[in-house]
Amino acid sequence: MRRQNTREQAARFLAGRYGADALGRFLSIAGCGFIAVALLLRTAGKAAGLSVLLGTLAIAAIAWCYFRILSRNFSRRAAENQRFLGIKDKVCGWFCLQRDCFRQxxxxxxxxxxxxxxxxxxxxxxxxxxxxxxxxxxxxxxxx
Ligand SMILES: [Zn+2]
Structure with a gap:
């Protein structure tokens, strides 16, 4: 009974929120990647400054990701996502071009x-x- 209530509360909490999109997925993956590299650097005892910087970037990326998931401003978030997809296309296109030039x-x-x-x-x-x-x-x- 109690579990059901919690689930309902969660559903009510998320209703009308923007949720995850391509930019959100990218931010969460980038955040995890930054944390992994920061931890590796810390374990290796190298580049302490870079490790702290990556940790901070990771927190910022994940915080931005959650802010977007919970946001109620759909049009703003959708516009951000479109901008992100445009940049992603350009970057991927550049890499494909380099690959084709290299092959030929x-x-x-x-x-x-x-x-x-x-x-x-x-x-x-x-x-x-x-x-x-x-x-x-x-x-x-x-x-x-
Ligand atoms: Zn021309």
């Missing part, structure tokens, strides 16, 4: 378009060539 480095050269910063791929070993950016049409010369 034997056959291709990679240049950034001076005009629009689009990455351009050209075959390797063609000497000095004129490259036309496929996105903006800007032409520039590079040695391959």
């Amino acid at each position: 480095r034997r056959d291709y050269c990679f240049f950034r378009c001076p005009s629009c910063h689009q990455m351009v791929r050209v075959p390797r070993g063609k000497g000095r060539i004129r490259i036309t950016c496929r996105r903006c049409g800007y032409a520039f010369e590079r040695k391959t």
